[in-house]
Amino acid sequence: MELERAKRKIIEAHTIAISGHINPDGDSIGSLLALGLALKKLGKKIYMVSADGVPKLYRNLPGAARIRKKVPFPVDLAITVDCSNKEILGDTYAMFRKSKDILEIDHHEFRRPFGTIQVVDHKAAAVGELIYLLLKKLRIGIGARIGQNLLTSLVVETNSFRLPNVRAFTFRMCADLMRRGVDFYKLVDMVYWSKSNESAILTGICLSRCVFLKHGRLAWSIIKRRDFRKVGGKDEDVDAAADEIRSIKGVKIAVLFREKNKKLLRVSLRSKDNLNVASIAETFGGGGHFDVAGCSIPNSKKTITKLLSLAKKSL
Amino acid sequence: MELERAKRKIIEAHTIAISGHINPDGDSIGSLLALGLALKKLGKKIYMVSADGVPKLYRNLPGAARIRKKVPFPVDLAITVDCSNKEILGDTYAMFRKSKDILEIDHHEFRRPFGTIQVVDHKAAAVGELIYLLLKKLRIGIGARIGQNLLTSLVVETNSFRLPNVRAFTFRMCADLMRRGVDFYKLVDMVYWSKSNESAILTGICLSRCVFLKHGRLAWSIIKRRDFRKVGGKDEDVDAAADEIRSIKGVKIAVLFREKNKKLLRVSLRSKDNLNVASIAETFGGGGHFDVAGCSIPNSKKTITKLLSLAKKSL
Numbered sequence: 001m002e003l004e005r006a007k008r009k010i011i012e013a014h015t016i017a018i019s020g021h022i023n024p025d026g027d028s029i030g031s032l033l034a035l036g037l038a039l040k041k042l043g044k045k046i047y048m049v050s051a052d053g054v055p056k057l058y059r060n061l062p063g064a065a066r067i068r069k070k071v072p073f074p075v076d077l078a079i080t081v082d083c084s085n086k087e088i089l090g091d092t093y094a095m096f097r098k099s100k101d102i103l104e105i106d107h108h109e110f111r112r113p114f115g116t117i118q119v120v121d122h123k124a125a126a127v128g129e130l131i132y133l134l135l136k137k138l139r140i141g142i143g144a145r146i147g148q149n150l151l152t153s154l155v156v157e158t159n160s161f162r163l164p165n166v167r168a169f170t171f172r173m174c175a176d177l178m179r180r181g182v183d184f185y186k187l188v189d190m191v192y193w194s195k196s197n198e199s200a201i202l203t204g205i206c207l208s209r210c211v212f213l214k215h216g217r218l219a220w221s222i223i224k225r226r227d228f229r230k231v232g233g234k235d236e237d238v239d240a241a242a243d244e245i246r247s248i249k250g251v252k253i254a255v256l257f258r259e260k261n262k263k264l265l266r267v268s269l270r271s272k273d274n275l276n277v278a279s280i281a282e283t284f285g286g287g288g289h290f291d292v293a294g295c296s297i298p299n300s301k302k303t304i305t306k307l308l309s310l311a312k313k314s315l
Numbered sequence: 316m317e318l319e320r321a322k323r324k325i326i327e328a329h330t331i332a333i334s335g336h337i338n339p340d341g342d343s344i345g346s347l348l349a350l351g352l353a354l355k356k357l358g359k360k361i362y363m364v365s366a367d368g369v370p371k372l373y374r375n376l377p378g379a380a381r382i383r384k385k386v387p388f389p390v391d392l393a394i395t396v397d398c399s400n401k402e403i404l405g406d407t408y409a410m411f412r413k414s415k416d417i418l419e420i421d422h423h424e425f426r427r428p429f430g431t432i433q434v435v436d437h438k439a440a441a442v443g444e445l446i447y448l449l450l451k452k453l454r455i456g457i458g459a460r461i462g463q464n465l466l467t468s469l470v471v472e473t474n475s476f477r478l479p480n481v482r483a484f485t486f487r488m489c490a491d492l493m494r495r496g497v498d499f500y501k502l503v504d505m506v507y508w509s510k511s512n513e514s515a516i517l518t519g520i521c522l523s524r525c526v527f528l529k530h531g532r533l534a535w536s537i538i539k540r541r542d543f544r545k546v547g548g549k550d551e552d553v554d555a556a557a558d559e560i561r562s563i564k565g566v567k568i569a570v571l572f573r574e575k576n577k578k579l580l581r582v583s584l585r586s587k588d589n590l591n592v593a594s595i596a597e598t599f600g601g602g603g604h605f606d607v608a609g610c611s612i613p614n615s616k617k618t619i620t621k622l623l624s625l626a627k628k629s630l
Contacts, residue, residue, distance in 0.1 A: 155476075160475050160476055160477055161470075161475055161476045161503070162475055162503045162507055162508075163500075163503075164499075164500040164503075166499055166500075167493065168489075168490045168491075168493035168494050169490070170490075171486045171487070171489040171490035171493060172486070172487070172490040174483075174486040175483045175484070175485075175486035175487040175490065176483075178481075178482065178483035178486060179483050184479075184481055185479040185481075188476070188477045188478075188479075189587075192477055192562060193477075193561075193562045193563075193564065193587070194564045195562060195563050195564055196563070196564055197525070197527055197531055197534075197563060197564075197565075200522050200525060200559070200560070200563045201522060201523055201525055203519070203522060204518070204519045204520065204521065204522025204523035204524070204525070205519065205522075205523040206519065207515050207516060207518060207519025207522070207523075208516055208519030208520040208522075208523050209519070210512070210515060210516055210519070212512050216512055219512075244515070245515070247507070247508050247510060248510050248511070248512060248515045249508070249509040249510060249511055249512075250512075
């Protein structure tokens, strides 16, 4: 990690632009805002950039209103947070490459570096941890506003301390931020306690119908049009249901069918323990990641059976 | 908190029995085990007691196999963890009252004290925090086995750091335990990624039946005997359902009724935003925390309506 060099470049720069990645999550937005608010304190001209704007969930974070979609002109120093390659900067990269330096602050294990300075540690639970270290190095005081953003990055990226990326340092940092007046409860309320009534009921219906095959290693469920008609709610209200099925003990592959209309089913596939569900999705003209994939299939018992038997074979 | 007195009584005692409450949760079992394993190190004769045994989920915790359902005879010192009144000790209390002293270690806000020494702090996120302080006071080294139990108490009682009881000390303690070789991921995997099939389906049924009152500020649901008969599974398999109801956006009070038998309903109450549900539970002879409480009521529509209208009034 080139913390010392990063510090020097920041101190030398007059204009600094900071960007997270497209389709931003809490780590990207939280890190961007924490760093932006902090460097403003040094009297720099700061541009906070997010090509895709700020998701609704994070619009109340301190400083979020200052995030813009574009950088107006090249800056002395461009900083990217949570970006493992230049493509996920979106259109922002075209402007960033014109700046004197690009500082990458990131924690991805698989990367294609594109900057001139790297503050990278794949053992960091979130990029927020690296921002925290950098602010300490710069001796910038962390108040409640910066702290709230840093904590958001940690809480979201660790799924509220449920993922294996959590380390002792993560907790030490949390303890420190709590002392600085961060409203921890407000944050958790914002991130986790915001499921809609319809989403809760539809997810409930989905779980109540779960069918377990292959000694519980394969689990599937279905949400029908009439469920949506009865409960209300939209397709996106059941987005999390497939993950919930996967989290059941012993389940290695989870399959959720959603009736899009009389003729079409949307299929969400999830896996654990390195099982490839993208290949199942591909068979039906879909795609995705190794452990998170999807496709659309004809709405018939026959295709459901066909897809499930393919899933059985993958186990 | 009588930490100093508790320390002295522990050092003086030769035989010590420790018990949590009936229908034990992770805080009760984790605290019981951590303290039991630690006091064994002092060369005491230790009995770890749980009238209801150990829920399946916690049977792999270090030391869990040593927990027994009864105390064989009175001891010099009886210690209760996570018990706000003597009734929730179940049958154990009859034997405990015959011991020379009863040390209560607890964090409930609303209590009916029954012991001779109190280590009580309602600001502690979990009883595990108080055990940790006591072990420091006794200068007993915390290794991976004790640490795993302490961390279980914290993780479960804070719902993985999603409840407002979390404080800076909670995180500091976690950081310390991580350094002692605790397998954090194994713990999270055990607690959160290990819902049983039955638990998933029953929780699903419960959510699918949610009724929203007072513009969604009050939500309630019920699990019937026939659900258990149809799905299988035990009462403990729906322990988390009340929390799930509370986590819905806008819900301030969540009420879950569980049919224990034809005559009795168990009621779990949860609240957000500092609403007092313990007072509702107390009206029906129950108790608990400000935001997590419970009671038992006659199994009839009339009492359900009565309880819900009391809940409405608390909003």
